[in-house]
Amino acid sequence: MKIESFAMEGVYRIGWSANPDPRGAFGRLFCAETFAEAGLVSQWAQTNLSRSTRRGTLRGMHYQTAPFAETKLLVCLAGRIHDVLVDLRPQSATYGQWCALELDGASSSGVYIPEGIAHGFQTLSDDVMLHYSHSRPYSPAHQAGVAFDDPDLAIQWPLPPVAVSERDLTLPRLCEIAPNLSPSRTKQEVLS
DSSP states (O other), rough: EEEEEEETTTTTEEEEEEEETTTTTEEEOOOOOHHHHTTTOOOOSSSEEEEESSTTTTEEEEEETTOOOOEEEEEEEEEEEEEEEEEEOOTSSSOOOOOOOOOOTTTTOOEEETTEEEEEEESSSSSSEEEEESSSSSGGGEEEEEEOOTTTTOOOOSOOOOOOOOHHHOOOOOHHTTTSHHHHHOOEEEEE
């Protein structure tokens, strides 16, 4: 398992170190000891499986508010996604900015997302399966989000969005949840 820092403080790209043999391969997707040694959350309150059948499906941008703010560990098990993170932490150097990375089921790549980051993704293939670990249980009263198509954020989605939920179509713009944020800061794309 590889843990590599990414474009935003506290975000890490997680790589699967496979041990191949004639049957296929075996490797760790998570190790509590390795995560704890790196100063990362190493205990999870809940795990979820997300399945999207159609290329172009867009989900996001989601997060939970305190006291249910959560850290997430996301691993792509099948298919490919364009994964997007928006930094909502006022003390962060990348506050109001977004970054994106591609996750691929063939390599079981993943991303560690700390509290205060809104998360969303778009499927780049049919039949995508994602495994989520969450540091806090889901709380409907604390679910929140930012509009995936917020013009101030200007997130560059690779495909025309399809299968967007009613909830995601009604999420507020960033200026509505962070009114003191200068719109010019949000246009600074950090892409890797």
